[in-house]
Amino acid sequence: MTKRHQTLGEYIIENQNSFKYSSGELSKLINALRLAAKVVNHEVNKAGLVDILGAAGEVNIQGENQQKLDVMANNIFIQTLRNREIVCGIASEEEDDYISINSHDDNHQNKYVVLIDPLDGSSNIDVNVSVGTIFSVYRRITPIGTPVQMEDFLQPGRNQVAAGYIVYGTSTMIVYTTGDGVNGFTLNPAIGTFYLSNPNMQFPENGKIYSVNEGNYIHFPQGVKDYIKYCQKEEEDRPYTSRYIGSLVSDFHRNMIKGGIYMYPKSSKAEEGKLRLLYECNPMAFLAEQAGGKASNGYQRILDLQPTELHQRVPFFCGSKNMVTKVEEFIQNA
């Protein structure tokens, strides 16, 4: 007799008291993200049938051509969080500036800010390869009763109270942490319910997979080049396998299950790399550490970096603890 998996709704209720600020608000917030995830999942699944593939015709603050699904996912997450009236501010990869949201009593009573990458892996949208959504949640640090400020968003990653991602792949999953381990829930599309499928997810300390866009190899710093050569060498448990989907969420998810490292280094083409600290690196770093893994910019723990801008980029090395330590050694000794 198969064990009935707990639903996400049941899990949220059962565990809300283990959250140190427990007041039910964070549970409402996770529930709102769950709803938005289902709506986006529905759109992603039928993307080829309706006119939501391709570019939207706008360029976002990153200088990237926004895809129609980037814009759609952005609108769905922002609208759903706004409607639930539990956040005082939202920042998104697809929005130039943060959005201030007032509580229904017009008195700025909401406590949480959310930072999102509404559609991660945009280059894979049109080619039916898995994509995702990434979210990061903080308690505001400016006084309740006043409008949200930029400093509420520019907090170091270690202050996150929740983080997670949704992967729209062969199955749709929501994977998140509230600082008490990482759990994965799979959507049963027939009934629209997420079930606990991957309790207490853990990064193996060592792995045999490295994920990096080797097309940029000649532009990488010497230490990174040396580490890639180390991964490819016929020696001990190597060579490792190269796997790169080109969607951070999907590469991270695979590496967390099988053991591996994801790297988006700086290069002579991109001084700070490509990934955004606030809504890509910080949430994935929080998840990684909660799952026994590690995340660094090559020199420093990602979660200890002090953000200075909403859309700043940082070099990113994340995954199995011993693999991240190894690449740091190569970078720092180069």
Ligand SMILES: O=P(O)(O)OC[C@H]1O[C@](O)(COP(=O)(O)O)[C@@H](O)[C@@H]1O
């Ligand atoms: O094509 P590249 O340069 O290898 O970049 C791929 C990386 O960029 C990203 O697509 C950036 O995220 P967005 O799609 O949200 O902009 C990551 O998901 C992925 O790992």
Ligand SMILES: [Mg+2]
């Ligand atoms: Mg992204």
Ligand SMILES: [Mg+2]
């Ligand atoms: Mg994106």
